[in-house]
Amino acid sequence: MTSAQVQIPAFVGGEKKNLIGGRWVPAASGETIDAINPATGAPIATIAASGPADVDAAVAAARAAFEGEWSRWTPHERRKLILRVHDVLLDNFEELATIETLDMGAPLARTRGLKEWTSQVLQFYAGQTALAGSATPAQNSLPGDFLSLKYLAPVGVVGGVIPWNGPLIGLWWIFGPALATGCTAVLKPAEDASLSVLRVAELMQEAGVPDGVINVVTGYGAQAGAALAEHPGVDRIAFTGSVGTAQSIVRASAGNLKRLQLELGGKSPDIVFADADLDKAVPGAAMGVFTNTGQVCVAGTRILVERSIHDEFVARLGEFTKTVRVGDGLDPQSQLGPLISQRQLERVRKYIEIGSGEARLVAGGERIGGDKSAGFYIEPTVFANAHNDMVIAREEIFGPVATVIPFDTHDEAIAIANDTPYGLAGGLWTQNLGTAHKASQALHAGTIWVNCYGVLDPSIGFGGTKQSGYGWKGGREHVEGYLYPKAVYLNLD
Structure with missing residues (x-):
């Protein structure tokens, strides 16, 4: 099959909007950014050029979902949801691979090859759902009769900023652990490659992900990304990109002492x-x-x-x-x-x-x-x-x-x-x-x-040291980063 014979997905073309609280909405400013096919230099769609107002709306939607019905979903219900997402995505993966190739240039051999990896990563996170809410008895030395327990609780709203070099990979380092733990997420993909992320978000809606649990806000890093990094309603930021931008995110996180996971550059x-x-x-x-x-x-x-x-x-x-x-x-x-x-x-x-x-x-x-x-x-x-x-x-x-x-x-x-x-x-x-x-x-x-x-292997994961960042992607350590320990003391007297 030649390039001329590859079927271009119907999703490609036209104006793409933000996903906020289950609704597809344009940027508050009405401004857009051209999505460019790097193989031809030609525009293939437009995406929303979002700013602080759009980020505010997305974070509010994520917070409402986190505090609402989503917080009462059981681990088994979240596991079934992730497996439904798995099946819907794999059924549509040829379309996703083609969109990714058109939007960021990687050969179809590479993007199609991500199908098995996507299957692995989603099944891994489906297997981690029992971590959130799990309780471990903890022996204490208190006088009297106390039962002490240590729980793992979801941190809340997670802001994710991912680069353009592999959106179909990068988005799962945010959405996967959020679905597994009961967190909610606002994802800002790179302005150079947002289309596959937006299509995945559509498919996740079709699979039954509740409104507000995942939100996607597109735009430039200096506007949408910076607003997400400094937003007081975000509890954790997961960022992949340059050291310089990460340093800005670290400074921005000081406002509410956000938890951070940073995967930065390398000269390996x-x-x-x-x-x-x-x-x-x-x-x-x-x-x-x-x-x-x-x-x-x-x-x-x-x-x-x-x-x-x-x-x-x-x-x-x-x-x-x-x-x-x-x-x-x-x-x-x-x-x-x-x-x-x-x-x-x-x-x-x-x-x-x-x-x-x-x-x-x-x-x-x-x-x-x-x-x-x-x-x-x-x-x-x-x-x-x-x-x-x-x-x-x-x-x-x-x-x-x-x-x-x-x-x-x-x-x-x-x-x-x-x-x-x-x-x-x-x-x-x-x-x-x-x-x-x-x-x-x-x-x-x-x-x-x-x-x-x-x-x-997503069940093992990877991370860096020195100026390559901190935190871990994949493995149980990644999921635990979306949780915090909570001690409960029960007086049995």
Whole structure:
């Protein structure tokens, strides 16, 4: 099937509104934002350009739902609801995948592949519903006859701000634990990629999610996102994005001491030791950078290679990179799609220009189609003969740009890997179990992959350290972040 034969969903096109309290309403200002297909540069719909008034309405709706009938739903009822959502979404997943591809550019092979992951994540959260309201007897040392219990109670209204690089993934880190615990949520998707989130919200309504339990407010971060972060009616903020924006959110949260979960940037190391199987390490490390056109927080963009195999690795990496097919995400032959926007394209090209003056360009580096191209395509790019003080080795590019850095000893590799303000993820390629164990323990990062890169089980989850944020996505720790402990003392005398 060619891109021309892919059926465009009826949802695409026209004006998309906010979901607030179960109703679809335009922004209070009446203003809209064009949703752009990055493969063509053409608008495909409009979304609401929301501001503080819209956020106020959404938070009020979420608060009313939290204090209302939703608070009386049993764990079993919430579990059944999540499983209904699961079934409705999977029945409509081809549509969702196509919308995601049109709106943010990822190839259909990638967006369709999220179907199984979505199934896993929803079934995981369905299995966690009993946490909220659970009580544990706690032994006390009080005089008299007291029964003491510790409960886990939902925190209340959760504000979520997610980025554009994977909305069909990011939205579940907000809606999943909210449904599981009995919280309610207001989600602000990125203005560059909101359409799949809005369609998911429609389908969740069809599945029976009560009015006000989930709300979606679209718009720019400086208006809608900032209003959500500082809103006194929000009890918890979950944010994924840049360090600078996160610092603003931390300051804004001080007003009512919101709980925070922050997943921020990365400049993750991917270490290739001399004993690595290069037949696996070369494509594995390459796609650890290039997947999703490099627009992945955990991308292993610093590839550290032991010097004795450095030249061979670089040569093979360069040859592999030249075989990666870049094109319209609707084309089933495309392995990488375009970057999300003209703005992001200009950012990546600027870093490639800087890198060309710092290191040796091995492959890529050019805009595909030249400046006359309507789409935001860039060649996957490899720089070699680099060192860790270079700009391309220090700063997060968020594009398909790999920087290869040689090292001589294992200790040097670890030192280089940890010499970064970030600590989100890292990778290792070695056939020595001892090397894998020691290096994974020594790396300062929340997730380490050995002889693979980027795999993720939602029941385990991931998170970061240092300037890559704090809190955890997925796993029981994520669900517990939507709950708070409550002690109850009963005098039995």
